[in-house]
Amino acid sequence: MWILFALLAAVAAAVVVTLSKAGIKDVDSSLAFAIQSVLILVISWTVVISQGNLPDVTRIERRVWIYLVAAGVLTCVSSLLSFRALKLGNASQVSPLTNFSLVFAVILAVLFLKEKVSWQLVAGAVLMAAGAILIAVSRD
Incomplete structure (x- = not known):
């Protein structure tokens, strides 16, 4: 749920x-x-x-x-x-960068909440970061 x-x-x-x-x-x-x-x-x-x-x-x-x-x-x-x-800025570029918080949340959860790290978690965070940056730097 x-x-x-x-x-x-x-x-x-x-x-x-x-x-x-x-x-x-x-x-x-x-x-x-x-x-x-x-x-x-x-x-x-x-x-x-x-x-x-x-x-x-x-x-x-x-x-x-x-x-x-x-x-x-x-x-x-x-x-x-x-x-x-x-x-x-443009909403389509600002939003992915503000949602970069997802990557920071994963890092903080691992460091401070002692959540487990898997290769899928790392790969997903890297892909999310790359996608956010790619969208944010795109030209109109």
């Missing part, structure tokens, strides 16, 4: 890139991100409340809070940088 959710997330992310690029044409990229962030906040807390998970907030350990807050800050930084890149 995780594969289905991952693929649906990829499709949603592709639509987000396309809509964001169209939306920031005549708007500052930081302002556009701030508008989207308000909606993300409202929708995500609505889901938490509707699922009955709000009381779980008090049971989150301090260490987990630190991880989640750090990840939240980095999510904002990443999104602000992505929006700025979209404002300056």
Whole structure:
């Protein structure tokens, strides 16, 4: 089931890139991100409340809070940088480079989460990196 959710997330992310690029044409990229962030906040807390998970907030350990807050800050930084890149470049070239994060995620998962490395994992990461670079440097 995780594969289905991952693929649906990829499709949603592709639509987000396309809509964001169209939306920031005549708007500052930081302002556009701030508008989207308000909606993300409202929708995500609505889901938490509707699922009955709000009381779980008090049971989150301090260490987990630190991880989640750090990840939240980095999510904002990443999104602000992505929006700025979209404002300056073509979505078809910016998106593959921002998705280079997949390669970095594999490296970090191996180093810090001690996930296992296989030749397929290495080959896939190399192919993803090569594809992202090839698309990003392509000419119009």
